[in-house]
Amino acid sequence: MSSPRTERSILFVHAHPDDEAISTGATMALYAAAGARVTLVTCTLGEEGEIHVPAYAGLASDAADQLGGYRIAELKEACTALGVTDHRFLGGAGRYRDSGMMGWETNLRPRAFWQADLDEAAGMLVDVMRETRPQVVVTYDEIGFYGHPDHIQAHRVTMRAVELAAAEGIAPAKVYWTAVPYSVLEAGIGEFADTEGNPFEGLTSPDDLPFGTPDKEIAARVDGHEFADQKVAAMLAHATQISPNSWLMTIAGNFGAEFMGVEFYELAVGERGPGGGPNGWEADLFAGLVI
Numbered sequence: 001m002s003s004p005r006t007e008r009s010i011l012f013v014h015a016h017p018d019d020e021a022i023s024t025g026a027t028m029a030l031y032a033a034a035g036a037r038v039t040l041v042t043c044t045l046g047e048e049g050e051i052h053v054p055a056y057a058g059l060a061s062d063a064a065d066q067l068g069g070y071r072i073a074e075l076k077e078a079c080t081a082l083g084v085t086d087h088r089f090l091g092g093a094g095r096y097r098d099s100g101m102m103g104w105e106t107n108l109r110p111r112a113f114w115q116a117d118l119d120e121a122a123g124m125l126v127d128v129m130r131e132t133r134p135q136v137v138v139t140y141d142e143i144g145f146y147g148h149p150d151h152i153q154a155h156r157v158t159m160r161a162v163e164l165a166a167a168e169g170i171a172p173a174k175v176y177w178t179a180v181p182y183s184v185l186e187a188g189i190g191e192f193a194d195t196e197g198n199p200f201e202g203l204t205s206p207d208d209l210p211f212g213t214p215d216k217e218i219a220a221r222v223d224g225h226e227f228a229d230q231k232v233a234a235m236l237a238h239a240t241q242i243s244p245n246s247w248l249m250t251i252a253g254n255f256g257a258e259f260m261g262v263e264f265y266e267l268a269v270g271e272r273g274p275g276g277g278p279n280g281w282e283a284d285l286f287a288g289l290v291i
């Protein structure tokens, strides 16, 4: 017997420590502050990440190979910044290793997440769903937002887990994929044109980017601008990965809450709830659900 759902519960499935902050930090902080149950599952320790702090360069996978363990602490600090208390690693810390970028030899390591048995990994995620009973699940689209193997695998594992959960009667009502609408990218390309450290330098259209979703395919726009400072703090907690003078921080500094605090999603499973604006975007990922 599964227990009835009496609270809002939302599960975020991310590939590496720092993805939660960069792509869904404001949304996580917003729902945590609103008293919803917010669970984060991170699939790897991010062992192959590039290190931006010279003092810690020796932790790298081709040196001491201690980055993964170090990033557990960074992630903990990031979760604290977001007000998120329920965080797990898929299968436990170190069960799956960061696969590195597509085509790297690290993709082939036996513990690489890219090599994970789909049903085994999905089964571990269903264990979390059984316990936390999320009505809403958030992960990436089928290209993993931008093509990283661990992001693609996080997508596959999550979608398989949703199927398995449905088979035992605990399906989430909605599954969302992270997205950035074309209109936001177009605005960004224009606004950043004269900015130092312009992340869109040389680009004239969103078609030149490895990500971007047509506005009409976006289902939800979560306005977490009140939580933008928490999101930035969470990003900076991943100090080995995100340097204070990175382009992400340039965005945070120049455009602040309006840019950093608003996050967008595509709806992959479930029915879209009531929304507003020209595209009928939901403002709440629980929109339309009776809880």
Ligand SMILES: [Zn+2]
Binding pocket: 015, 016, 019, 148, 151
């Ligand atoms: Zn990642």
